[in-house]
Amino acid sequence: MPWLRDDSLVIGYEGGGETFAYPINILNYHEIVNDNIGGEPVLITYCPLCFSGVVFNRIVDGDPLTFGNISALYQSDLVMYDHQTGSFWFQVAGEAVVGPLTGSRLTPLPSATMPWGDWLRLHPETKLLKGTGQSENAFAAGTYANGFGTGYQDRINDEKFVFPVDRDLLDDRLSAGEIVLTVEVAGGQTDYALGDIGDEAVNDEIGGEPVAVFTRSGGLSVGAFSRRAGNCILTFDHDGAGVFVDREMGTLWDFSGRAKEGPLAGSGLERLSIRRSLWFAVAISFPGIKIYSP
Known part of the structure; x- marks a missing residue:
């Protein structure tokens, strides 16, 4: 695929003992992928207007749903529908806002976002979504392949939204166009402003769970993990060369x-559920959400 460059963003997912990459070039057009990985029905979603990538479990009330795109927007974000009930779903929130399932929420799943070259180096055996049987250049015009169209983020920061947004629901604690990572554990949620963090390992706690957020490439690469390793709670630093070091064991x-060298080599951290999006969509989805402050 000549259009897939090392710096093209992908949403990465691990499941069933395998890894999967979903290029933003493709998701920018189709926005939704219904998949089944390791026996788990998953939903990969992306909205270019919100720069929002979220992976969900497709099971609601014990039944798997199949999703489509209604080609309409809610709060300038993708609206999905499920084939089984016809309910409409607000993508960033993963919440049904119209129909029989109104008020239900999809469960977000652990995922990562990063440039394709980085994902491939980490997971050389990864499976890759190639799109439909179109021309191999069908997805070459990747306006959002590794960022925004020219001036788009500035426009959102000025609250000049392309489509209607309820301004009463906006939250001025951050600029509307700030890229944030929402990390979710059973005990709560916290947002991390990626523009403020840079290339870093953030050590935090959410709802009593020790959490690490890894970021690189100015926030293009993001992931979140539990800091528990066996009986230890680890504290991480970024060494400046794309590697993270725990202070306790080195x-x-x-x-x-994944632990590559040192006393814990061969072990792995538990990946946590994330949403990566522009701030305005998260603020509308989760009013009053906690924002990380060093």
Whole structure:
């Protein structure tokens, strides 16, 4: 695929003992992928207007749903529908807003976003979504392949939204166009402003769970993990060369949370559920959400 460059963004997912990459070039057109990985029905979603990539479990009330795109928007974000009930779903929130399932929420799953070259180096055996049986150049015009169209983020920061947004729901704690990572554990949620963090390992706690957020490439590469390793709670630093080091054991960890060298080599961190999006969509989806402050 000549259009897939090393710096083209992908959403990465691990399941059933395998890894999978979903290029933003393709998701920019189709926005939704219904997949089944390791026996788990999953939904890969992306909205270019919100720069929002989220992976969900497709099971609601014990039944797997199949999703489509209604080609309409809610709060300037993708609206999905499920084939089984016809309910409409707000993508970033993963919440049904119209129909029989109104108020239901999809469960987000652990995932990662990073440039294709980085994902491939970490997972050389990864499976790759190639799109439909179109021309091999069908997805070459990747306006959002590794970022935004020219001036788009500035426009959103100025609250000049392309489509209607309820301004009463906006939250001025961050600029509307700030790229944030929402990390979710059973005890709560926290947002991390990626523009403020840079290339870093953030050590935090959410709902009593020790959490590490790994970021690189100015926030293009993101992932979140539990800091628990056996009976230890680890504290991480970024060494400046794309490797993370825990202070307690001195083990070297890669961006997928795998211990590569040191006393814990061969072990792995538990990946946590994330949403990566522009701030305005998260603020509308989760009013009053906690924002990380160093």
